[in-house]
Each structure stands twice: as C-alpha cells, then as structure tokens.
Amino acid sequence: MTYKSMPKVELHTHIEGCAPPAFIRGLAQEKSIDISGIFNKDGTYAYRDFAHFLEVYEAACTTLQGPQDFYRLTKAILEESASHGVVYQETFISPDFCGGGDVGAWREYLHAIEAAAAEAERDHNITLKCVATCVRHFGAEKAKAAAKCAAETKGDFVTGFGMGGAETFGKPADFAYAYDMAREAGLELTCHAGEWGGPEMIADTLRDLKVTRIGHGVDAIKDRELVARIIDMDVVLEVCPGSNVFLNATGDWPDHPIKSLRDAGVKVTVSTDDPPFFGTTMTHEFDMLAETFGWDETDFKSLNQTALDAAFCDDATRAKIQKRLDT
Numbered sequence: 001m002t003y004k005s006m007p008k009v010e011l012h013t014h015i016e017g018c019a020p021p022a023f024i025r026g027l028a029q030e031k032s033i034d035i036s037g038i039f040n041k042d043g044t045y046a047y048r049d050f051a052h053f054l055e056v057y058e059a060a061c062t063t064l065q066g067p068q069d070f071y072r073l074t075k076a077i078l079e080e081s082a083s084h085g086v087v088y089q090e091t092f093i094s095p096d097f098c099g100g101g102d103v104g105a106w107r108e109y110l111h112a113i114e115a116a117a118a119e120a121e122r123d124h125n126i127t128l129k130c131v132a133t134c135v136r137h138f139g140a141e142k143a144k145a146a147a148k149c150a151a152e153t154k155g156d157f158v159t160g161f162g163m164g165g166a167e168t169f170g171k172p173a174d175f176a177y178a179y180d181m182a183r184e185a186g187l188e189l190t191c192h193a194g195e196w197g198g199p200e201m202i203a204d205t206l207r208d209l210k211v212t213r214i215g216h217g218v219d220a221i222k223d224r225e226l227v228a229r230i231i232d233m234d235v236v237l238e239v240c241p242g243s244n245v246f247l248n249a250t251g252d253w254p255d256h257p258i259k260s261l262r263d264a265g266v267k268v269t270v271s272t273d274d275p276p277f278f279g280t281t282m283t284h285e286f287d288m289l290a291e292t293f294g295w296d297e298t299d300f301k302s303l304n305q306t307a308l309d310a311a312f313c314d315d316a317t318r319a320k321i322q323k324r325l326d327t
C-alpha cells in the first residue's frame with residue numbers, strides 16, 4: 001500500500017534543500033566549482049550532524065548563482081513534488097541566497113521562480129507559494145534586510161515570512177524587529193523552533209515573534225502546559241518526521257512525537273523539509289506514518305485539511321485546492 005497518488009498539501013520545504021544532488025553537481029560542473037567534498041560516493045549529500053548539514057547546504061547553495069538557476073531548480077522541484085501527489089506546496093526562499101538581501105536583485109529572483117511556478121501549475125497542476133525566510137545564524141541585521149525584501153514583495157506569491165538556520169543561535173527576541181516589519185506588511189508568520197531548542201524556544205518564539213505556525217515544534221511534547229497553550233492559541237505545527245528521524249532530532253519513527261501531539265489535540269501537518277538531504281518524499285512520509293502508526297486515508301485527509309486551513313494563501317487558492325482535496 002502506498003499513498004503516492006493521494007493529493008497532498010505540504011507547508012514546510014526549503015527551496016535549495018529540495019535540490020537533488022545531481023542537479024547541484026550539474027551546476028557545479030557548468031561553473032567549474034569544486035564541491036565534490038559534500039557528496040558521498042553514491043552521490044548523496046554527505047554530512048555528520050545538523051551543524052554540518054547547514055555547512056553542506058550552504059556549499060550546495062554556492063552553485064545557485066542567478067535567477068535562471070532558481071528557475072531551473074523550481075521547475076525540477078515542482079515536477080518531482082507533483083509526482084508524489086503534492087497539489088499545494090509552500091517553500092522557504094531566502095533573500096540571502098537570492099540576491100544577498102538586495103530588494104532589486106530579490107525581485108529578479110522572484111520573477112524567475114514565479115515564472116517557473118506558473119509553468120509547473122500549467123503542466124503539473126501544482127500550486128507554489130513563497131515564505132520569504134531569514135537565516136538565523138546570519139544574524140539580526142541580515143534578518144532585517146530579508147524582512148524588508150519580503151515586505152516589499154508581499155503579494156500573490158510571497159505570502160509569508162519565516163526563519164530557518166541554526167535554532168540555538170541567539171534568541172527569538174533578537175529577530176522581533178524583522179518579524180514586526182513582516183507582520184506590518186501583512187505577511188503571515190512562521191518560525192523554526194523546537195526542533196533543537198526545547199519547549200522554551202517554542203514558548204519564547206510564540207511570545208516574541210507572534211507566529212501562527214511553528215516549523216517542527218516537536219519539542220513541545222516535553223512540556224504539557226505548552227501543549228495546552230499551543231492548542232489554545234490555535235498554533236499549527238509544520239512537522240517533518242523523516243527529517244527529524246534522519247537528523248536524530250527525535251527518536252526513530254515509532255518514538256516520533258507527531259502521534260502524541262496529534263492525540264493531545266495539537267494541529268499537526270506533515271512535510272519533507274529538505275527531501276533529498278533526508279532521503280524522503282511526501283509519499284515516504286505518508287507511507288511511514290501509515291506503517292508506524294496505522295494512519296489511514298481518513299487520517300491523511302484530516303492532516304491535509306489542517307494544512308490547507310493553515311496555508312499562507314488567498315481565499316481563491318484555498319477554494320481551488322479544497323476542490324482537489326474533495327474529489
């Protein structure tokens with residue numbers, strides 16, 4: 001039994017992290033960049049732990065040097081996602097990797113990515129929205145520049161603002177200025193927290209950045225009072241079980257907190273994060289959840305519905321995707 005063909009809504013992916021290793025190797029070859037050290041002999045990405053993952057990730061990003069590279073990347077990603085039944089996807093795109101925080105350059109990258117997304121929508125019936133994202137370990141000043149890029153381009157495609165990177169770098173409050181700017185521009189907000197930083201990081205993030213969604217958030221399970229608050233505040237978790245298992249952020253599949261969180265009444269969703277880095281796909285996530293917890297079509301329909309309800313998109317898009325889920 002596989003859930004490959006079931007329609008899926010995915011809220012948490014990183015655009016560069018969706019790049020297949022062969023795609024990055026191809027770009028490296030075209031540009032004569034030597035990044036052979038970031039690959040295993042079998043061609044997969046090679047890293048030891050989360051800190052090293054971020055280094056390898058940034059090395060891979062050095063091959064993505066202009067809007068055209070992101071155009072090609074977006075086309076490749078969406079074709080792959082659609083083949084796993086994804087009908088709606090949100091992706092984190094960082095102004096830091098797309099123009100270095102310059103608003104004019106960011107606009108050019110977005111233009112190319114949006115063009116690729118429009119072609120993928122036509123060819124593969126998949127919708128993409130962008131959550132512009134700052135990189136936590138690049139610091140608060142860079143985060144402000146990223147938020148400015150996001151605020152200036154808020155619209156149909158750029159609908160949210162987020163933060164990834166090294167979760168234990170600094171405090172959420174350091175990034176409050178950037179988040180305030182994004183909120184004032186009307187962007188919806190999410191932030192990685194509680195993958196590595198414990199329940200306190202989730203609590204501080206909710207208090208200081210006033211997000212409606214949390215990236216990962218699995219450490220919430222360690223604090224019952226926080227679980228109650230998350231439910232009370234109607235916060236949605238973008239859970240990425242395969243990523244957590246691969247990086248040892250949680251226990252193995254049977255011990256993954258997604259089931260306990262869901263059973264407790266937390267709104268959870270399922271995403272791949274950086275699929276080729278973690279050897280996963282949306283099909284694999286659904287199939288593993290089915291195998292591990294006995295979740296079935298009814299469970300996955302409800303997970304999809306939670307994700308669509310929490311999607312950072314306009315009403316017309318939500319209605320269109322709803323139809324796809326309902327048929």
Ligand code: HPA
Nearest residue numbers: 014017164165192273274
């Ligand atoms: N977690 C945090 N930051 C990231 C990730 C991730 O999985 N991928 C790219 N930046």
Ligand code: ZN
Nearest residue numbers: 164192215273
């Ligand atoms: Zn992530």
